[in-house]
Structure formats: structure tokens, C-alpha cells
Amino acid sequence: MFNTAEELGDNLRRGRMPFRLSMLFAQADRTGVDSVPLVSMVSFFLGLTMALLTGYQLEKFGTERLVPTLISIAFTRELGPLLTGIVLAARIGAAYTAELGTMQVSEEIEAIESMGIGPLRFLVAPRLVAISFLMPCLSVISCISALIGSALISWISFSLVPAAYFDAVLASLIVKDIVIGLFKAMFFGLLIGLIACYQGLTVTGGADGVGRATTDSVVISITTVIGFDTLFNLIVTNMSP
Amino acid sequence: MSETPLIQLENVVLKFGEKAVLDGINLRIFHKDRLVILGQSGGGKSTMLRLILGILKPTSGKVRYKHLQMHKLSRSKLNLLRTRIGMVYQNSALISSMTVRENLALPVEELGRKNRTEIEHLISKNLEAVGMEGTEDKMPSELSGGMKKRVSLARALMLQPELILFDEPSAGLDPVISSVIDELIIGLTERTHATSVIVTHEMDSAFRIATRLAMLYQGRIIEEGSPENFRNSSNSIVRQFVTGTTEGPMTETLVHADL
Numbered sequence: 424m425f426n427t428a429e430e431l432g433d434n435l436r437r438g439r440m441p442f443r444l445s446m447l448f449a450q451a452d453r454t455g456v457d458s459v460p461l462v463s464m465v466s467f468f469l470g471l472t473m474a475l476l477t478g479y480q481l482e483k484f485g486t487e488r489l490v491p492t493l494i495s496i497a498f499t500r501e502l503g504p505l506l507t508g509i510v511l512a513a514r515i516g517a518a519y520t521a522e523l524g525t526m527q528v529s530e531e532i533e534a535i536e537s538m539g540i541g542p543l544r545f546l547v548a549p550r551l552v553a554i555s556f557l558m559p560c561l562s563v564i565s566c567i568s569a570l571i572g573s574a575l576i577s578w579i580s581f582s583l584v585p586a587a588y589f590d591a592v593l594a595s596l597i598v599k600d601i602v603i604g605l606f607k608a609m610f611f612g613l614l615i616g617l618i619a620c621y622q623g624l625t626v627t628g629g630a631d632g633v634g635r636a637t638t639d640s641v642v643i644s645i646t647t648v649i650g651f652d653t654l655f656n657l658i659v660t661n662m663s664p
Numbered sequence: 665m666s667e668t669p670l671i672q673l674e675n676v677v678l679k680f681g682e683k684a685v686l687d688g689i690n691l692r693i694f695h696k697d698r699l700v701i702l703g704q705s706g707g708g709k710s711t712m713l714r715l716i717l718g719i720l721k722p723t724s725g726k727v728r729y730k731h732l733q734m735h736k737l738s739r740s741k742l743n744l745l746r747t748r749i750g751m752v753y754q755n756s757a758l759i760s761s762m763t764v765r766e767n768l769a770l771p772v773e774e775l776g777r778k779n780r781t782e783i784e785h786l787i788s789k790n791l792e793a794v795g796m797e798g799t800e801d802k803m804p805s806e807l808s809g810g811m812k813k814r815v816s817l818a819r820a821l822m823l824q825p826e827l828i829l830f831d832e833p834s835a836g837l838d839p840v841i842s843s844v845i846d847e848l849i850i851g852l853t854e855r856t857h858a859t860s861v862i863v864t865h866e867m868d869s870a871f872r873i874a875t876r877l878a879m880l881y882q883g884r885i886i887e888e889g890s891p892e893n894f895r896n897s898s899n900s901i902v903r904q905f906v907t908g909t910t911e912g913p914m915t916e917t918l919v920h921a922d923l
């Protein structure tokens with residue numbers, strides 16, 4: 424860990440990009456584009472289910488018009504980043520750990536180090552940058568999918584036409600929620616990336632070690648993301664409810 | 665021997681936990697040596713190469729590169745020093761997600777002193793030197809073990825190192841390929857005036873390559889000298905290892921260890 428920090432400083436001093444661009448594009452493609460289907464599908468169905476369940480409850484009080492408000496706030500601020508975080512921890516974090524772990528046990532990392540290249544610029548930084556910039560993008564996609572899902576069910580079950588639905592959404596979105604949501608997404612991305620790379624680079628043993636590290640990586644990432652999310656919410660709501 | 669050695673190990677002890685894998689190694693490697701290190705499997709030969717690269721730090725004792733003390737160097741100095749050392753790993757350790765070309769280009773690109781065409785030129789020159797021309801676009805998984813070893817050797821040559829370390833270059837290869845690799849090691853080190861350290865179990869290749877030999881046994885160098893010295897060694901352990909017989913002090917300690 425100290426070594427990597429030192430290496431970062433070193434690269435910056437020598438006026439180099441702290442990561443390799445070509446590696447970043449490769450990682451971004453995989454992390455971002457390939458995750459779109461899963462993120463949007465999960466969010467779509469969650470949005471749909473939430474709208475359905477809350478809609479039936481709210482209908483009793485004749486307030487099913489509140490569904491769009493509820494869904495949009497819940498997703499922009501909370502569920503979008505959280506859900507995307509969980510999906511990416513399982514999908515991308517696991518892959519990062521498994522890849523770096525396999526490279527570690529097959530001495531590839533050591534070979535890279537023995538050439539006088541640190542693994543940071545070449546392996547870790549592109550992954551961290553990719554996941555922390557793509558998390559917010561995917562989180563936006565997640566919110567949009569959830570809104571579409573819930574708009575659909577509101578239309579079918581509560582005869583709320585989509586135009587009215589999206590008017591209500593726009594009325595209830597506030598900049599603060601969006602910014603908080605995006606910021607959280609980015610932070611979660613960074614957390615997942617750090618945990619995954621750290622787990623990968625510190626694998627010991629053979630194939631079993633890689634397996635163990637991958638499981639650990641997913642479990643720790645998801646727990647940490649949920650933990651930080653709770654902490655974050657406590658702080659933010661206490662400061663400005 | 666007034667010449668300063670390229671590498672000098674002084675009383676090097678290395679412990680993994682309680683177990684001392686290296687227990688007081690003294691060894692000097694001079695310019696243009698082809699030093700072959702012999703020793704039992706699990707005897708700490710790879711560990712010794714890792715010490716020379718500065719990947720492991722000795723528990724006590726000193727590893728010097730010329731006048732520099734390895735474990736006192738800052739990280740950036742150590743990285744700079746490593747660019748002057750090439751290492752061919754026991755299992756090749758090519759980066760499996762990159763093509764042969766990318767593998768070879770990596771160290772040079774990262775150092776950032778050469779442009780694209782120079783790098784291309786260097787890649788084809790080195791691949792030709794190891795007889796692997798035309799494989800630039802292959803992935804490591806498409807190559808056989810011997811081919812990987814040769815590509816790995818080509819990669820080690822990319823930075824024109826003054827010291828090349830070979831970890832069992834011919835282990836697991838057929839006798840013909842392993843003689844080819846031996847010839848390559850001799851030819852390349854002579855042509856580039858590089859110094860090399862070769863770890864091997866194969867006595868034939870050891871005697872073919874070596875200008876000097878050292879025998880590692882139970883964490884110490886028990887014999888060191890020219891191939892002639894080695895063949896006529898009076899040390900019974902060395903004699904047993906060289907001739908490969910099962911009766912002798914080496915197998916006795918093995919038997920005792922089992923009990």
C-alpha cells in the first residue's frame with residue numbers, strides 16, 4: 424500500500440499520466456458498456472415492483488399520485504447508486520480481483536515489478552479510474568430504467584399516463600438529490616475498485632486463493648458500500664434534513 | 665580478484681517464518697560470469713534470484729549491486745536498477761492478456777525513451793535472436809512451454825540488461841529444445857557482454873553453460889568454482905548431485921527428514 428502511494432507520487436513528479444490510456448479504454452469498455460444491460464434490467468424490475476407495492480398502499484389513501492415522486496427521489500438519491508454499486512461489486516469487482524489475483528499467483532505481477540514497472544500505473548489506476556467514472560453514468564441509467572419501469576406499472580395499474588408521470592418526476596427532482604446521488608455513485612465505485620484491486624494483489628496460494636479472494640472482494644465491497652451509504656445518509660440527513 | 669563484483673551477497677540469511685531458507689550465503693558474481701547455481705528442489709534457488717532483484721529483502725546480511733545496497737535503495741532507484749536486470753521466470757510469467765508484441769513492448773514503453781518504430785525494430789530483432797520471429801500477434805496461451813520460455817527471454821533482452829537471471833530455463837523441455845536454449849544463453853550473453861546467473865537441475869546444461877558453478881545445499885553455498893573443480897570435487901554431496909546417484913549424504917538427510 425505504501426509502495427503504491429510512493430509510485431503514484433513518482434509518476435506525477437516525472438510528469439507522466441498516472442495511468443496508461445489504452446488500458447483505461449479497455450477497462451472502461453468492459454466496466455461500463457457491458458454492464459448496461461444488467462444494471463438497467465435489475466433497476467427496471469425493482470422500479471416496477473416498488474411502484475406496484477407502494478402504489479397499492481397509497482391507493483388506499485387516494486394518494487397514488489405520489490408514486491413518481493417517491494420513486495424518483497428514492498432512486499436518484501439512494502437506490503440508483505446502491506443498486507449499481509451492488510451489481511458492479513458482483514460483476515466488475517469480482518472480475519478485477521480474479522484477474523489481478525491470477526496474475527499474482529502466476530508471477531505475472533512479480534515479473535512486471537521485476538522489469539522496474541510498478542503495477543499501479545499499469546494495472547490498478549486504469550481500473551480505479553474506469554469504475555469510479557462509470558459508476559455515476561450507470562447510476563443515471565439505473566434511475567432512468569427504474570422510472571420507466573414504474574411509469575409503466577403506474578399507467579397499467581393506476582391509469583397514470585406517462586406524460587403526467589414524468590411531469591411529476593421532473594417536479595420532484597431537485598439538484599441536490601441528483602448531485603448527492605452522483606457523488607455517492609462515484610465514491611462507491613472508488614471503494615469497490617480499491618477493495619477489488621487490493622484483494623487481487625494480495626492473493627496468496629493458488630487457484631483456491633484466487634477463489635477465496637474473489638468471494639471476499641464481493642462480500643467486503645457490498646458490505647462496505649452499504650455501510651458507507653448508511654453513514655452517508657445519517658450525516659447528510661442530520662446536517663440538512 | 666581485485667575487480668569489484670557485479671553482485672555480492674554477504675552473509676545473507678532469509679527466513680520465511682521460523683524456517684531459514686537461506687542461512688548465511690556468501691557469493692560474488694563478476695562481470696561476464698555465467699554462474700550456474702545448483703541445488704535441490706525447494707532449496708531456495710528461486711528465492712536467491714528474488715533477493716538479487718530486490719523483490720525479497722534479506723532477514724539479515726547484505727545484497728550489493730556494484731556498490732549499491734539493494735535494500736537501502738528508494739523505490740524509484742530500485743525500479744531504475746531493475747531495468748538493468750532481465751529475469752526469465754521458471755514459468756515464463758508472460759502477461760497472459762497481452763500479445764507477444766505487447767509483452768515485449770511493455771518494459772520499453774513504460775520507460776518511455778524510445779519511439780514506436782524503434783520499439784518495433786527492437787521487438788523483431790529480439791524475437792529473431794530467440795528464433796521466434798513471426799509470433800508477434802500470438803497470445804501466450806497459443807504458445808508451447810518452450811516457445812514461452814524463448815519469448816520470455818526475448819522480453820528480458822528488451823532493455824539490454826547487463827545482468828540476466830534465468831530460473832530453470834530448460835526445465836520441462838525436451839533435450840533438443842533445452843540444448844537450443846542453452847546455446848541461446850551462451851550466444852546472447854557473449855554477444856551482449858551480459859552477465860548471467862542460471863538456476864538449473866540439469867547437469868548437462870549446467871556444465872555446458874557455466875563458466876562458474878555454485879552449489880546451494882541446506883541454505884549455504886557448499887562448493888563454488890570452475891566446472892573442472894566441480895567435476896573433481898571431493899565434497900560427497902556435490903559428487904552425489906553431479907552424478908545423480910541415490911546413495912549418499914543427500915538422500916540420507918532426506919530419509920531422516922521423513923522420519
Ligand SMILES: Nc1ncnc2c1ncn2[C@@H]1O[C@H](COP(=O)(O)OP(=O)(O)OP(=O)(O)O)[C@@H](O)[C@H]1O
Nearest residue numbers: 680685703704705706707708709710711712754832
Ligand atoms: N513466499 C513464500 N512464503 C513462504 N515460504 C516460501 C515462499 N517462497 C518460497 N518459500 C519456501 O522457500 C523454500 C525455497 O523455495 P524456492 O522457490 O526458492 O526453491 P527452489 O530452489 O527454487 O526450488 P525449485 O527448484 O523447485 O524451483 C521452499 O521450501 C518454499 O516452501
Ligand SMILES: [Mg+2]
Nearest residue numbers: 709710754831
Ligand atoms: Mg525455483
